[in-house]
Amino acid sequence: MTDHSVVLGAGIAGLLAAAALADTSRVVTVVERDRLPDNPSQRRGIPQGPHLHSLLSRGWHTIEELVPGLIDDVVAAGGHVLDDARLGARMHIQNGPYAFNRTDPVADPAALATYLVTRPLLEWALRHRVAALPNVIIKDGHDIGELVSGKPGRITGVTINDRRTGAMKTLDADLVIDATGRATRTPRLLETLGYDRAPRQSFTVRGVYYSQQLAIPDQDSFPERLVLVVPPGSAGRGGLAAGEHGTWTLTIATHADERSAPPTTLADMLALAVKFAPSHIHPALRRAVPLSDVEVYRYPGGTWHRYDRCARNPDGLLVIGDALCCLDPIHGQGITMAARHAQTLRTHLRERKGVDPQRFYQSLTRMIAPVWASNQPPGQTSDRGVKDKVRRRAFQWSLRKMLEAADDIVVTERLVRIVNMVDPPQRLLEPRILARVAAYHLRKALPLSASCLRTKAHS
Ligand SMILES: Cc1cc2nc3c(=O)[nH]c(=O)nc-3n(C[C@H](O)[C@H](O)[C@H](O)COP(=O)(O)OP(=O)(O)OC[C@H]3O[C@@H](n4cnc5c(N)ncnc54)[C@H](O)[C@@H]3O)c2cc1C
Structure with missing residues (x-):
């Protein structure tokens, strides 16, 4: 049993890590920079929030294992359940020229079940469950300062700053988990404590997402609730997903160096949508009503901080989620991987008294490596001969x-x-x-x- 664990960041990875720690730590404190809303709304620290999020089935199963009851909460809050034996009943997935059989029934539909909600609702429902655990405290409105190393070879806490008052304080901890996402400062903070900077692997895609929230008054004129298409011969992708209470997210994901003018209005977005959405949806789409402006998110590519390759990692500190390995979001794997990281954390905590960072990172490397390889854009493979x-x-x-x-x-x-x-x-x-x-x-x-x-x- 650990006395006090501190999780840095209250995104999906941080909340799932807190859930994983709750049964082996006396107290778990989650520190978050944003003031956390008590309803499902967008916030500054999650700029990906307005964009289409669709989780892999494995992600839902793993989250439900870590936080039992979450799927019921999400459905009760208006999420759509897609668990039809006929895959194409409410899901239209197309990959280039390849047509998938969508009319015959699959043998095990439960294994492929997925649920549709907006990203703010998913995070809010998860936060609700995790905050209700008796030994979890969520401290929002606090910035993370420095890692504290009170003993040789070990992180023993972290300093945090209250964003409202500026007051600084040290949280002592037996275990610190960095789940601060792409903005992670751990490589630099460890360097100031005398550790080598973890080697970094990366790939470049210069990706850009354009998304708009819509209402589709004629939404019952078509059965699909999720459309994900890579049009043949295109570098871009299109997605349309139903969310809670009649909201839809329309997303166009492409590359920053595409020549065409970026969409800025609903008319621009619809002109792109009809290029990928099945034609029977077009009449309803043309009558869609905008619920937001067109939001833009740009990202350079993927990054994997290779702590597994460091000669020395301090005890008492682990890095998970996007802070460890951030993938290309077009594959929709990030939340599933964050959940799998948290599940590995729980397994290591249950099997041993304390987590050995080297063994933990080796377990994650075996899980990440094939997914990382599948994310490499064409022409950026690491072929050695x-x-x-x-x-x-x-x-x-x-x-x-x-x-x-x-x-x-x-x-x-x-x-x-x-x-x-x-x-x-x-x-x-x-x-x-x-x-x-x-x-x-x-x-x-x-x-x-x-x-x-x-x-x-x-x-
Ligand atoms: C455009 C886009 C679309 C995506 N679509 C999908 C999808 O369809 N399916 C899917 O599975 N994944 C998707 N992802 C990926 C997914 O959002 C992430 O992989 C997943 O949420 C895990 O993120 P995280 O919790 O590690 O980090 P984040 O979500 O970045 O959370 C980090 C948290 O740490 C806080 N923080 C950061 N710095 C500090 C600090 N100094 N002090 C205190 N707090 C701090 C932030 O405020 C934030 O709350 C998408 C990502 C993007 C960018």
Whole structure:
């Protein structure tokens, strides 16, 4: 049992870490810079708040495990439940030219269940649950100052500043968790304490999100509640998601160097939306009413602070969530990964008396590495030679063949389970799946070969 744990940042990663710590710490204090609203509203520290957030099914399962009852809260607050056996009933997902089977039923719809709410509602519902834990205190309106190292090789606390009064105070802690997101100052703070700066890996995408909240008066004229499309041959993506109480978020995600003029009005946004949304939704979309301005969010790419590669990490300090590894948001994996980090924290806390930072980061590295690799934009891979290149090309070719075979519901279900992190990627290579992919391509090739034979016979 730890006496006092301090979590820096009350975003999703910080709140989930607090939930994970609550059963092994006497007291958990969460420190947050913003004044936290007592309703689901946007706040300064979460600039991604107005943009489309859709969680992977694995994310929902993991959050529910850490904070039981959260899904019921989200649904009671107006969230939509998407758990249909026919995947396409209320979800339209399209990846380039590949059409997924959306009409046959999947075998295990519960594993692929997802829930739709705005980001402010998700965070508010989570904060409500975590703040109700008897040993969790949320201290908002406080900036984090310095890490305190009262013993050699160990972080023993942190200084915090009250933003209203300017008063500074030290919080002593057995364990400090940094969950301050992309703005993390831990690498620099550790350097001032004499530690080497953690090596940093990064990739560049120069991404930009444009989003607008809408009301769609004719929303019942179409069944879909989530539309996520990568149009064929495009670098951009489009998304339309229902939120609570008749709000919709329309998002266009693209690259900052795209030539076209940025959308600034509802008319601009709708002109882009009709390029990706299924055509039967267009009439309702054209009658949409704006509930907000067009919000813009720019980001350079992804960053992974490799604490696992540091020769020395102090005891009593761990970094999780975006502060450890921040991905490209277009893949919608950030909250799921934050939840998995918090779950790993709980496992380490339960299995051992104290968490060994090196072992903790090694566990997270095994989890992050494949996701990080899948986030690399084309042309920025870390291929080390001909062998790597051949392996990557072979992988891409096999993936293309599998995507082409996705009008088989068994292949579709497996692909969707992998994208949702319900299954690990290697389950795509199971003999049962490979056999169905091969059968699909054989069926496609057979009429062709038969007609070739016929032509030869006639000539
Ligand atoms: C545009 C966009 C769209 C996204 N869409 C999705 C999606 O569809 N699905 C998905 O799963 N993920 C998505 N993500 C990613 C997701 O938002 C994050 O990965 C996830 O919320 C985890 O973030 P976090 O809690 O680690 O950090 P953050 O959300 O950044 O929270 C950090 C917290 O720390 C506080 N803080 C920072 N500095 C200090 C300080 N010095 N003192 C005190 N407090 C401080 C901040 O105020 C904030 O509350 C998206 C991200 C972006 C940018």
